[in-house]
Amino acid sequence: MSLAEVAGFRARLPRGEGPWAWLAAGSVALSLLMLGGLLTLIAVRGLGHFWPASVSLVELDDGQLLAGRAVRELPLATGQGRERLYFTGNRDIDGHVWQWVAVDRIVASEQPRELVVLERVRYGDFIGRLVDVRPAGSHVQGVGGGEVAWAALQARLAAVDALRDERDDLQRNVIQPLVRQLEKDPGDTAARRGLAVANDRIRGLQDAMQAEVVVLQSVDGRRLVLTLAEVLRAWRPNAMSLPEKMGAWVQGVWRFLSEGPRVANTAGGVWPAIFGTVLMVLLMSVLVTPFGVLAAVYLNEVAHQGHLTHWVRIAVRNLAGVPSIVYGVFGLGVFVYGIGGSIDEWFFSDQLPSPTFGTGGLLWASLTLALLTLPVVIVATEEGLARIPDHQREGALALGATRLEMLTRVVLPMAVPAMLTGVILAIARAAGEVAPLMLVGVAKLAPQVPVDGEFPFLHLDRKFMHLGYHVYDTAFHGDDIQAAMPMVYATALLLVLVVLVLNLTAIFLRHYLRARHGALSRH
Amino acid sequence: MPELPPSLLSLDRPGSALSNSTGPIIDFAPDASCLDVEGLSLAYGGKPALRDLTLRVPRQRVTAFIGPSGCGKSTLLRALNRLHDLDETVSRQGSIRLEGQEIHAPEVAVDELRRRVGMVFQAPNPFPMSIYENVAFGLRLQGGMSRRRMNDIVEWALEAAALWGEVKDRLRASAWSLSIGQQQRLVIARTLAVRPEVLLLDEPASALDPISTLKIEELIRSLKSQLTLVLVTHNMQQAARVSDYTAFLHDGELVEYAPTASLFTNPRLARTENYITGRMA
Numbered sequence: 001m002s003l004a005e006v007a008g009f010r011a012r013l014p015r016g017e018g019p020w021a022w023l024a025a026g027s028v029a030l031s032l033l034m035l036g037g038l039l040t041l042i043a044v045r046g047l048g049h050f051w052p053a054s055v056s057l058v059e060l061d062d063g064q065l066l067a068g069r070a071v072r073e074l075p076l077a078t079g080q081g082r083e084r085l086y087f088t089g090n091r092d093i094d095g096h097v098w099q100w101v102a103v104d105r106i107v108a109s110e111q112p113r114e115l116v117v118l119e120r121v122r123y124g125d126f127i128g129r130l131v132d133v134r135p136a137g138s139h140v141q142g143v144g145g146g147e148v149a150w151a152a153l154q155a156r157l158a159a160v161d162a163l164r165d166e167r168d169d170l171q172r173n174v175i176q177p178l179v180r181q182l183e184k185d186p187g188d189t190a191a192r193r194g195l196a197v198a199n200d201r202i203r204g205l206q207d208a209m210q211a212e213v214v215v216l217q218s219v220d221g222r223r224l225v226l227t228l229a230e231v232l233r234a235w236r237p238n239a240m241s242l243p244e245k246m247g248a249w250v251q252g253v254w255r256f257l258s259e260g261p262r263v264a265n266t267a268g269g270v271w272p273a274i275f276g277t278v279l280m281v282l283l284m285s286v287l288v289t290p291f292g293v294l295a296a297v298y299l300n301e302v303a304h305q306g307h308l309t310h311w312v313r314i315a316v317r318n319l320a321g322v323p324s325i326v327y328g329v330f331g332l333g334v335f336v337y338g339i340g341g342s343i344d345e346w347f348f349s350d351q352l353p354s355p356t357f358g359t360g361g362l363l364w365a366s367l368t369l370a371l372l373t374l375p376v377v378i379v380a381t382e383e384g385l386a387r388i389p390d391h392q393r394e395g396a397l398a399l400g401a402t403r404l405e406m407l408t409r410v411v412l413p414m415a416v417p418a419m420l421t422g423v424i425l426a427i428a429r430a431a432g433e434v435a436p437l438m439l440v441g442v443a444k445l446a447p448q449v450p451v452d453g454e455f456p457f458l459h460l461d462r463k464f465m466h467l468g469y470h471v472y473d474t475a476f477h478g479d480d481i482q483a484a485m486p487m488v489y490a491t492a493l494l495l496v497l498v499v500l501v502l503n504l505t506a507i508f509l510r511h512y513l514r515a516r517h518g519a520l521s522r523h
Numbered sequence: 524m525p526e527l528p529p530s531l532l533s534l535d536r537p538g539s540a541l542s543n544s545t546g547p548i549i550d551f552a553p554d555a556s557c558l559d560v561e562g563l564s565l566a567y568g569g570k571p572a573l574r575d576l577t578l579r580v581p582r583q584r585v586t587a588f589i590g591p592s593g594c595g596k597s598t599l600l601r602a603l604n605r606l607h608d609l610d611e612t613v614s615r616q617g618s619i620r621l622e623g624q625e626i627h628a629p630e631v632a633v634d635e636l637r638r639r640v641g642m643v644f645q646a647p648n649p650f651p652m653s654i655y656e657n658v659a660f661g662l663r664l665q666g667g668m669s670r671r672r673m674n675d676i677v678e679w680a681l682e683a684a685a686l687w688g689e690v691k692d693r694l695r696a697s698a699w700s701l702s703i704g705q706q707q708r709l710v711i712a713r714t715l716a717v718r719p720e721v722l723l724l725d726e727p728a729s730a731l732d733p734i735s736t737l738k739i740e741e742l743i744r745s746l747k748s749q750l751t752l753v754l755v756t757h758n759m760q761q762a763a764r765v766s767d768y769t770a771f772l773h774d775g776e777l778v779e780y781a782p783t784a785s786l787f788t789n790p791r792l793a794r795t796e797n798y799i800t801g802r803m804a
Contacts, residue, residue, distance in 0.1 A: 304611065394606060395648040395710070399661035399717055400638030409660070410650055 039496070046493040049486030050252030052237045052245050055115045055127055057219055058086070058101065059108040066099060067115055067127045067219040071482075076102065087482075089117070089125035093222050097124060098482055113239040116150070118216070119232045124267070124483070126224065130234075132215040136227060153214060153234055160209050160228045167205045174198045256490060260447040261470075267483070270491055275449045276362075276442075276464035277498055281431050283366035284373065285423055291370070292377025292426075293412075293419055299378070300385040301407060313382075320375035328436025331368030336360055336440055356461050360441030362450050363460035368440045369433060373426035380425060384418020385411065420510040424503055431499040434468035442469045444477070467495040548791045549578065549780045557582040557721060557751040558603060563617035565598060567610065572598045574775045575617070580721075585743060585752045587766035587783065589759060591798065595775040596755045600723050603753065604640035605633050621721070638665075641719035645726040647706035649698035649713070654690050657698045657709055661717035676716055683749075684712035685742055704735025711742065721751045729757060740765050759799055763787050771795050 053069045060066070068086030076083050082103045091097050118126040133152045178195045181188060209229035216224045235248060259269030295316075303309045340357035348356040357363070388411055396406040434442075443463035450462040475481075475488045556579035565573040573595045580586050588596035598607070605626060607613045619626050626636055638661065649657050658677045662668055668676075677694075681687040686708045690701070698709055707727060714722060724743065728736040743752055743765045756762050762769050763783060770780040771794075779786060779795045790796040 389648070391644050391646060391648040392650065394609075394642075394644065395650065396660070397606065397609070397634075398604065398637055398642035398644075399664065399713065400634045401661075401664050402634045405634075405664055409664075414651055 042489045042493045046490035049490055050249050052235055052248045054111050054237050056109050057112055058106055061105045061107050065219045089127040090218055092123040111238040115238055116234055116236050118234045121230045128216050128218040131217050136211055136213045156212060156228055163205050163209050167202055170198055170202055270470060272447055272449050273465040273467045273470045277467045280366050281427055281502055284369040284430050287366055287370040288373050288377050288426055289423055292374050293381050296378045296381035300382050316375050316378050324372055324433050325435040327368055327372045328439035331364055331440040335364040335367050361461045362464050365437050365441040368436050369430040373430050376425045377422035380422030381419045384415040388414050417510045417514045420506055424506040427502045437466055437469060442466045444473050467491055555582045559620040561618050565602060566614050568612035572775055576777050578770055578777055578780055580753055582751050583747055584767040585747050585754060585765055587754045587756055587762035587769045588772055589762050589769060590772035594772045596772050597725055600725055600755050603723055604637045604642055638717050639719055640721040641714035642723040643710050643714055643727050646730050647703055647710050649706050649709050653695045654698050655694040658713050658716050680712040680716035683715050684708045686712055704731050724754045726755055
């Protein structure tokens with residue numbers, strides 16, 4: 001509905017016709033409100049996660065000091081006063097990362113510029129002060145504290161990042177292919193030598209990354225020494241200007257989109273899940289479209305329109321209502337154990353008992369969802385075919401076209417928008433399905449995406465990650481729900497966006513084809 | 524418009540009294556018949572639509588079928604290129620011969636028959652393609668034609684349908700952007716492009732405005748030097764204006780079939796006269 005139509009709707013709202021029109025309009029308003037509320041909630045909670053919030057240094061009435069990010073404030077259970085939740089980080093030295101503080105007990109609260117936040121490989125964030133950056137294994141004074149140390153830390157972290165990238169690249173593109181080659185042919189001396197050289201290089205890189213340490217101190221005076229390899233990023237939120245914070249936010253969002261998950265999915269990014277979701281939906285569309293279209297063509301153009309066709313049509317429409325988990329069970333029994341098991345026996349018997357196709361994977365998940373969405377495509381295509389006037393068919397026949405030529409040259413091109421409507425509905429349903437996927441191939445953690453540079457490039461047997469399952473897994477299977485919640489919101493928002501993008505792509509395609517083939521359907 | 528051959532004109536018997544017999548009266552014997560319908564009966568799901576119909580359609584003339592709604596004239600037309608094959612409930616007896624060849628014979632390919640016997644429908648039905656592609660549609664089905672030859676035939680067909688001057692600068696535009704009258708001429712051009720021997724026209728002007736109707740009628744008259752035309756129409760003035768012979772059908776039966784001038788000025792049967800003078804719906 002265009003904006004003008006919305007305005008027209010308001011203008012047309014009838015007066016003096018009793019309450020029914022207001023009731024109807026109210027229902028629409030309420031639905032829109034709930035939808036807007038839902039999207040706003042997940043957008044604010046999800047996107048806020050990446051904002052480099054300021055860190056407060058708090059002094060309590062008993063002299064205790066703590067540094068952390070205020071998360072929320074609630075009234076105390078006693079009914080008097082309020083308490084505030086701080087995220088304090090430092091799991092390794094405190095044993096916890098969250099702290100509730102009664103607001104009355106706070107003597108002083110300030111936001112000193114020098115407080116640093118470090119994102120680490122293990123134990124989550126560190127919040128405290130930077131003392132020194134110096135070579136490992138010595139007690140000589142390094143660059144000292146203050147601004148000098150901060151500048152040094154930034155420079156060193158950039159260097160370590162480059163080393164880390166080089167190490168990951170070696171691991172992925174040199175070591176892994178060589179290892180696979182050696183598995184096939186253990187006598188390959190050239191590969192063995194190449195592997196030794198690469199391993200030496202990796203050891204060299206690891207040493208370089210651990211050559212220097214950063215000395216830190218928590219606000220209550222406890223010291224912590226970390227090698228630079230353990231630090232991913234460092235920032236001083238209280239010293240950042242608004243543009244800097246915005247830059248950091250954009251970087252945070254980008255890392256979330258482009259990186260793999262860490263720390264049992266509660267940190268890091270969701271790139272493999274985005275990729276898995278999109279790839280699975282695309283494969284599903286590729287599988288379901290030809291089947292659905294052919295079935296619809298048979299039902300509408302070929303089959304004798306008798307009782308049997310009528311009942312088949314009713315059955316197809318009812319299949320759309322079967323709960324998705326039932327399709328999951330079917331996929332597990334037929335695709336995974338049945339067909340997959342047979343494929344393993346025939347083609348991959350040397351790898352048994354470890355299954356290749358006899359376990360959940362990308363192919364089986366796509367097939368299961370294709371089956372799930374097949375009725376939608378059939379029904380939409382059939383409606384499109386039924387809308388094409390008979391005189392178009394007769395016109396083609398009268399020019400000497402066979403029935404096949406009539407179908408492929410006139411009828412099907414005119415039905416393409418309807419088919420795409422079916423595919424859009426199928427995508428909308430499939431992208432959000434999680435239940436059947438849990439049976440046929442989704443994985444909690446599969447950092448390797450199912451497409452890579454190694455033959456056959458698209459690995460249909462691999463397990464994959466999925467945004468919907470990622471939401472479920474992060475929300476219920478992590479041990480730190482407070483840390484996981486922002487990830488859950490962010491991932492849910494992303495899932496909505498991915499479905500939206502997939503749908504919009506199909507809608508634009510349909511619009512383009514409709515413009516090309518003339519506007520037969522008057523929507 | 525060529526004159527009627529004297530052999531046919533001589534069959535007129537002016538002044539004879541109206542007969543109340545049911546017919547059929549077939550008032551001429553064309554020497555060069557293109558289509559021979561013999562004893563044709565057709566039923567839709569057991570409901571008869573044509574009863575034991577026999578008539579001959581002369582070559583390179585315009586023959587009109589007139590009659591009240593539901594008289595079977597469209598059914599007869601669709602039988603001539605076997606479009607009723609699409610309906611599984613249709614049963615048929617009798618024969619139709621095109622240039623002496625039985626069109627229901629097993630060795631006749633129905634798509635080839637329909638290429639030879641083209642058809643234009645009541646509502647213009649251009650395909651959702653460009654103007655050029657619409658005309659080239661039938662040529663592409665035959666295949667194996669050079670680009671240049673196809674261009675020539677498309678131009679010739681559009682010329683023959685009196686449309687070339689109006690569309691030559693926008694051949695790539697959608698056919699649906701044309702006016703209804705232009706669309707109907709485009710459909711005729713599309714049919715002409717495959718060089719049919721017979722052109723069946725099922726009330727081709729009933730959806731058109733008077734000026735477009737006039738253009739279509741001119742077109743029909745100009746085409747008969749090249750092919751045989753069969754026209755179904757509700758409009759008796761139209762039948763009188765464009766056709767050489769007229770067959771009056773009623774209730775699935777052929778009632779009277781004669782040169783147009785004689786049928787309209789001097790009908791032999793009372794039923795015919797009642798219809799053409801408007802005393803029978």
